[in-house]
Amino acid sequence: MNYRYSRRYAGPLEAVILDWAGTVIDFGCVAPAEAFTELFRREGVPLTVAQAREPMGTEKREHIRRVLRIPAVAAGWQQAKGAEATEADIDRLYHDFLPIQLETIRQRAQMIPGAVELIGRLRERGLKVGANTGYNREMIALCEAAARGQGYAPDVSLAAEDAPRGRPSADLALLNAVQLGVSCVQACVKVDDTVPGIEEGLNAGMWTVAVAVSGNEVGLAPDEWAALDAEAQQARRAAAVRRLSQAGAHYVIDSVADLEDCLGDIEARLAAGDQP
Template identity: 50%
Template sequence: MNTINKAPYSFQRRYAGQVKAVICDWAGTTVDFGSRAPIMAFMTLFENHGVAVTEAQCREPMGTEKSVHIRMMLAMPEIQEKWQAVKGLASTEEDVMALYHEFLPIQLETIRLTGGLIPGWKQVSDDLRAQGIKLGGNTGYNEQMYAVVAEVAKEAGYEADVNVCATEVSKGRPYPYMAQAVMEKLEILEAQACIKIDDTETGIEEGLNAGMWTVAVAVSGNANGLSLEQWQALPGDEQEAIAVKARKKMALSGAHYVIDSVAELPAVIDDINRKLASGERP
């Protein structure tokens, strides 16, 4: 009887080290409280064509690459009906790309207007670097849009170690390719040593598909949608009601953790380090 000798080692490598990298989305996660820049740009874009869209419609595809976002908005029955009423024909792929090219300068301007750091992120990012944790970024913005994001963030005191745009990979979120490309740039082997942080469901799905720990931010991003000034102007009870709704929404994304903003990240990293030390994986 033939037998197969078992190898004296396993290919299932058990990682019990510390968190090595944090990979963050930008708008709504590390900059642009309420993720206002894309919404302002999409609303202006469609209004320029006589098609009124709501903020909720603009937010539904958030996290995707921007031409995909436009395509998904045009596929919404209400928007498509308005488009045909104005244009006389159903939208085409040529319309999508024409809108995308029109969108670019509008988006660049709104990024400059709303690109401030999320409160607390400067101190948290400095502390993470002091611990030896690498900081990567990825985004549904293209390279030109990201260049403006990076410029505004740098002026406020923050730079990511590396970044990957959706237009730099074959497919953006929810595919894991951007997060994996950040890992490659950071020269990190273990996905379980990485944390993906995002304010959209599709961004969390990206991290899950990449085999990483995932952290959803609720109040600072898309699930809230208010600017920092609007948020701070609300009384405490209204803030809490919005926060509860936003936390519930982001919990449905399947994220391992839900926090209000990246200011709360250090406690999450401590808990993940504890889990890794005991042999747990995402």
């Protein structure tokens, strides 16, 4: 035969799967960055905010491991401790990190402007709303409680330990899809502010939308962002868009409040036979 049958989903979107910090809550993804820099400060090891942000989106114990692999941080640890970091050090650091992270989450648990209204409009469109994160269950419980008080509760919310593997593997996004009861992964959109989170969605075969300004890549709290002049804002935005686009995101937006135009375009592409 000269032709091969190709099966393509051409129906409507069914679900949006949202990250938490930097995507719907905690503009600038500040809470984890503050927690990591404070953790290493207490160890006497220099850690810049940029270094703390490099592995953002990964499960937090793995995040610590990756930070310790950054050459400058590894050298700082060696100088401060007289030896390379061990698995026992990582275990201890993660134990010490937990209360610091919980406190910064409490301080930064404000919904991103426009997020609650956007999610309401998603539900009006008949879309299911899932959520997942690099936070553990105790951490995400704080976000969930704060979000409920501000008008947001996803249909399914998964913590890092709820799947066998964390980001950038597809496990969390696929488990979201299973628990949401969607018909296929092509009917899902994964929205995230980090490279591992976008890679998670791509590995799951979903459409991906990256959030640049409100998330980890720009990495500024609302007052810090507002204090920049237009030229400085555009420079920070452009760098974030470039990195997230290079990660493979199908779309890059400033914040989740801008998501709806992407959804309309995705549904038109699906109807035309495009796939993620």
